[in-house]
Each structure stands twice: as structure tokens, then as C-alpha cells.
Amino acid sequence: EPEVTQTPSHQVTQMGQEVILRCVPISNHLYFYWYRQILGQKVEFLVSFYNNEISEKSEIFDDQFSVERPDGSNFTLKIRSTKLEDSAMYFCASKRDGNYGYTFGSGTRLTVV
Amino acid sequence: KNEVEQSPQNLTAQEGEFITINCSYSVGISALHWLQQHPGGGIVSLFMLSSGKKKHGRLIATINIQEKHSSLHITASHPRDSAVYICAVSHRDDKIIFGKGTRLHILP
Numbered sequence: 470e471p472e473v474t475q476t477p478s479h480q481v482t483q484m485g486q487e488v489i490l491r492c493v494p495i496s497n498h499l500y501f502y503w504y505r506q507i508l509g510q511k512v513e514f515l516v517s518f519y520n521n522e523i524s525e526k527s528e529i530f531d532d533q534f535s536v537e538r539p540d541g542s543n544f545t546l547k548i549r550s551t552k553l554e555d556s557a558m559y560f561c562a563s564k565r566d567g568n569y570g571y572t573f574g575s576g577t578r579l580t581v582v
Numbered sequence: 583k584n585e586v587e588q589s590p591q592n593l594t595a596q597e598g599e600f601i602t603i604n605c606s607y608s609v610g611i612s613a614l615h616w617l618q619q620h621p622g623g624g625i626v627s628l629f630m631l632s633s634g635k636k637k638h639g640r641l642i643a644t645i646n647i648q649e650k651h652s653s654l655h656i657t658a659s660h661p662r663d664s665a666v667y668i669c670a671v672s673h674r675d676d677k678i679i680f681g682k683g684t685r686l687h688i689l690p
Contacts, residue, residue, distance in 0.1 A: 502677060512625070512668070512680040525677060558623050562678075570615065570630035571678060576623050 471495040475574035492544045492561030500564040505557040584609040586681035601656040605669030617668040
């Protein structure tokens with residue numbers, strides 16, 4: 470069964486450093502998403518991406534965050550200057566269209582020290 | 583803004599018991615999702631439904647659109663069913679709004 474692949478599975482970074490989280494969605498999917506889950510809390514929406522542009526973003530997704538789909542296969546989330554409170558599990562998800570369900574990646578655990 | 587409420591928050595049961603987890607939401611939706619999250623953190627989609635009932639193995643999901651309510655049932659529960667079960671809702675082509683999840687622990 471097709472999978473959404475996320476790398477790395479775990480990343481530790483110093484506060485203030487830039488991080489790039491990578492995702493390879495399923496090849497025929499059209500809608501892409503990033504979510505995050507702070508330890509012990511519910512999963513929160515960050516951003517949705519369709520047709521090579523952001524379709525919606527949450528208030529969490531401020532100027533420190535950006536997304537790209539640079540080559541038609543990878544979907545990346547960049548955090549420019551990480552803060553301690555960015556420590557969380559980040560999930561990528563993709564969907565073919567409105568008639569289909571979402572497929573989630575296995576997540577990247579980001580630890581900011 | 584759609585609010586998703588789940589109950590119970592935590593559930594411990596003996597192996598073999600019939601399990602029910604409930605979910606209610608506040609605003610009309612295009613689909614409701616039941617997801618499973620294991621201790622390692624990965625999220626697996628179990629069901630997406632917009633009406634009626636779906637069954638997959640020992641799992642059954644139902645939804646009542648008029649009452650804005652859904653249930654997830656597990657028959658003949660097994661320790662390997664232990665996980666966090668999350669109810670989430672979406673609008674067409676839109677983001678998912680997650681509930682807080684129900685932590686299920688099945689004792690052998």
C-alpha cells in the first residue's frame with residue numbers, strides 16, 4: 470500500500486537554528502498538509518497546500534514557518550529560527566481529493582534544546 | 583469553528599470486552615474520521631465516513647449526521663487494540679480538526 474514518507478524520524482536542534490522537515494506524499498495525491506502534536510496534546514493543523522500554493526494556514530504558522538514542494542515529489546516544512554516551544558511531533562499528510570481519506574506519515578519528532 | 587469532543591478520555595477494559603468510544607461535533611461536516619495512534623506516535627486512518635456505518639474486521643464506525651454524533655466500536659477487544667483512538671472531522675478538501683483522543687488500554 471502506498472505510504473507517505475517522512476524524514477528524519479527524529480531531529481534534535483539548537484534553539485535559533487533552522488530545520489527542514491521532509492515528506493514524500495503519495496504520488497497521485499493533490500492535497501498536502503502539515504500538522505503538529507505537542508507532547509500530551511491533540512494534533513493541530515499547521516498548513517494545507519494545493520496546486521503549488523498554500524490554501525490555508527493556522528495562527529501557529531507564522532513567518533518562521535514556510536512550506537515548499539520544490540520538485541513535484543518532496544513537500545518540505547521549514548522552521549527558520551526554532552524555539553523551545555516548537556518541540557513536537559510533526560506529521561505530513563496527503564489526500565487525493567475530497568472523496569478520499571487522508572494518509573499520514575509516521576512523523577518527525579523535533580526536539581529543540 | 584468546529585469543536586470535536588470525545589468520550590471517554592481514558593478507557594481500560596478486559597480482553598474480549600465490547601468497546602465503544604463516542605464522538606460529537608458542533609458544526610456540519612463533509613466527513614468524519616476515526617484514526618489510531620500507537621505509542622510510537624504514527625497515525626493510521628481507520629475510517630472515513632459521511633453517513634451510516636462502516637465495518638473493517640472487528641472495528642465498526644457509525645455516524646448520525648442529524649445528531650452530529652459518531653461511535654467507534656471494537657468487538658472482542660485484544661491487548662493489541664491498545665492505542666489512542668482519535669475522532670476528527672473535515673470539510674471537503676479542507677483540513678482535519680482533531681479531537682483530543684481516547685486512550686484505550688486492553689488488559690490480557
